[in-house]
Amino acid sequence: MSERLAVRKTYKLFIGGAFPRSESGRSYVVTDAKGRFIANASQASRKDARDAVVAARKAFAGWSGRTAYNRGQILYRVAEMLEGRRDQFTTELRQTGLTKPQANAEVDAAIDRWVWYAGWADKISAVAGAANPVSGPFFNFSTPEPTGVVAVIAPDSPLLGxxxxxxxxxxxxNTTVVVASEPAPLPAITLAEVxxxxxxxxxxxxxLTGHRAEITPWLASHMDVNAIDLTGAPTGHVHDLEEKAAENLKRVLRPQDADWTAEPGTARMTAFLETKTVWHPVGV
Amino acid sequence: MSTETLNSAADLRAFLHGLPGVDQVGAEERAARLASRSIKTTAKAAAIDLAISMVDLTTLEGADTAGKVRALCAKAARPDPSDASVPKVAAVCVYSDMVEVAVTSLAGTGIGVASVATAFPSGRAPLEAKLADTRAAVAAGAAEIDMVIDRGAFLAGDYGKVFEEIVAVKDACGSAHLKVILETGELATLDHVRRASWLAMRAGADFIKTSTGKISPAATLPVTLVMLEAVRDYRTATGRQVGVKPAGGIRTTKDAIKYLVLVNETAGPDWLTPDWFRLGASSVLNDLLMQRRKLATGVYSGPDYFTLD
Known part of the structure; x- marks a missing residue:
């Protein structure tokens, strides 16, 4: 019997719940830590970025309109599905140069991180909001609301990051357009499948997968993006991206040295929140 | 005033059924092929401005108010308040009771008011009611009347009735232009679309229009292709030029440009003006404006920067 042919996977983009190829038709080669070919990944263009922003905008009203409790439940469900893909994630992480125990530990940490954030869904408003004492017969509440469409430039820590x-x-x-790590985009697409x-x-x-230096300026300048997380922005481009983001006063989260294994705190959640304050007369 | 008199319903029937059948697969493929053309940079900028000038800005809702119509008219005259170089649209299309409001708001702008009439969108009313509807719209100042054909009679094969109705409405229009809505979404086949196009043109239509926008599918490229072929062939046969208006379902700049390519390649550049080709739509205008601004500023714009309707 002849040897079975390998069934190689085509890694595509994830836009609006579908897996399209890049509109440009381009792809780039992803290699493992030793430089060996693993797969071709789609190389997104500015038009893919534009389509992704349209999809994110369309999803915003529905997602932000759900109850916090329901959002939390859905995120827990994602964590359950992540657990089922454990082997695939481990394999993909090992290709980036991690040992088996390291890869296992990173998958554990990533799933735990997801569950940790899922728990925050119905708690963040209690922590970031307030009942303010005011000098008058009013109830005065400040409640956090999502900022809108957030462009996220993901760091090179391919799963936990x-x-x-x-x-x-x-x-x-919030709804997001995520630009995956350029050298290790595969876990991001596997996450999309989850x-x-x-x-x-x-x-x-x-x-989106592809060349960050090509895609990110279009997201930073996009007038319908409300915030941008520059964590994985290519070095040397950060200043330019911040300048572009200023055009429509995007909220900008600057890159900082992050230890992804450390307790994250609430800073990353509160970075993409707006505060709405409501006055209500007492006794009405 | 009809362009010809009808000798007998039997003649009309024989003529319409004598028209060559439409190759549906061929029409779909041809439309898809033309839709794949890439229009970029300066050609795109020109196409966007041409498309804006062809838009019949439409509001046909039960919830329409005089205020909404006035807002729409302001947008028609100056689609992008921050940019005076944006051309104005071709016409504003409203229900007949809103014509007066629209005419007053558009005075001096050179933009025409089109009114739907004849028991739009279903067309299910006695002829007298349809004619009264038409006369009221014309009396209120409508320069264009968008009528619907009686699809029930057409599908039942009663072509004479459809023909006579169009002739009567054309007569009631006086000097106003008559657009005849075929409602292709209910005609089922492209053969029917071709027959209905010829029927409407022979009865005196100045424009043939795909749809009311109330039925899905509304305008599609293959249907518009067949109608463009019909107006081209009709001009060759009679010397009279008839316009085409796809309406409904055109939401993006890409869609609009596909239609322009289709017009140029099917009927020819003679039709590539607002006098002979219109786009019945409302939401497409914002997308055209967004694309126009993208070309001007180099960054993607968003819906927050344009009016909602």
């Missing part, structure tokens, strides 16, 4: 920047953005009701089979509404997370 990715989860650590995406989960805090969506848990409060999302597609969980109950997360289409368009809440959109994943």
């Amino acid at each position: 990715l989860v650590s920047v995406v989960a805090p953005a969506i848990v409060s009701g 999302l597609a089979t969980s109950d997360l509404p289409a368009g809440v997370i959109n994943v």
Whole structure:
């Protein structure tokens, strides 16, 4: 019997709940830590970025309109599905140069991180909001609301780093366009496959793979993007991206040295929240 | 005033059924092929401005108010308040009771008011009611009347009735232009679309229009292709030029440009003006404006920067 032919996977983009190829038709080679070919990944163009923003905008009203409790449940469901893909994630992480125990530990940490953020869905408003004492017969409440469409430039930590920047953005009701790590994009697309089979509404997370220096300026300058997380922005481009983001006063989260294994705190969630304050007369 | 008199319903029937059949697969493929053309940079900028000038900005909702119509008219005259170089649209299309409001708001802008009439969108009313509807719209100042054909009679094969109705409405229009809505979404086949196009043109239509926008599918490329072929062939046969208006379902700049390519390649450049080709739509205008701004500023714009309707 002849040897069975390998069934190689085509890694595509994730936009609006579907897996399209790049509109440009381009792809780039992804290699493992030793430089060997692993797969071809789609090389997204500015038009893919534009389509992803449209999908994220479309999903925003529905996602932010759900109850915090329901968002939390959906994120838990995603964590359950992540657990089922453990082997695939481990394999993909080992290709990036991690040993088996390291890869296992990173998958554990990523799933735990996701669950941790899922728990915040119905708690963040209690922590970031307030009942303010005012000098008058009024109830005065400040409540956090999602900022809108957030462009997330993911760091090169391909799974734990990715989860650590995406989960805090969506848990409060934002929708996202994620630019995956350029050298190690495969876990991001595998995560997208998990999302597609969980109950997360289409368009809440959109994943682009490709050259970050090419895609990110279009997201930073896009007038319909409300915030940008520059964590994985290519070095030397950050200043330019911040300048572009200033045009429509995007909220900007600057890159900082992050230890992804450390306790994350609430900073990444509160970075993409707006505060709404309501006055209500007492006794009415 | 009809362009010809009808000798007998039997003649009309024989003529319409004598028209060559439409190759549906061929029409779909041809439309898809033309839709794949890439229009970029300066050609795209020109196409966007041409498309804006062809838009019949439409509001046909039960919830329409005088205020909404006035807002729409302001947008028609100056689609992008921050940019005076944006051309104005071709016409504003409203229900007949809103014509007066629209005419007053558009005075001096050179933009025409089109009114739907004849028991739009279903067309299910006695002829007298349809004619009264038409006369009221014309009296209120409508320069264009968009009528619907009686699809029930057409599908039942009663072509004479459809023909006579169009002739009567054309007569009631006086000097106003008559657009005849075929409602292709209910005609089922492209053969029917071709027959209905010829029927409407022979009865005196100045424009043939695909749809009311109330039925899905509304305008599609293959249907518009067949109608463009019909107006081309009709001009060759009679010397009279008839316009075409796809309406409904055109939402993006890409869609609009596909239609322009289709017009140029099917009927020819003679039709590539607002006098002979219109786009019945409302949401497409915002997308055209967004694309126009993208070309001007180099960055993607968003819906927050344009009016909602």
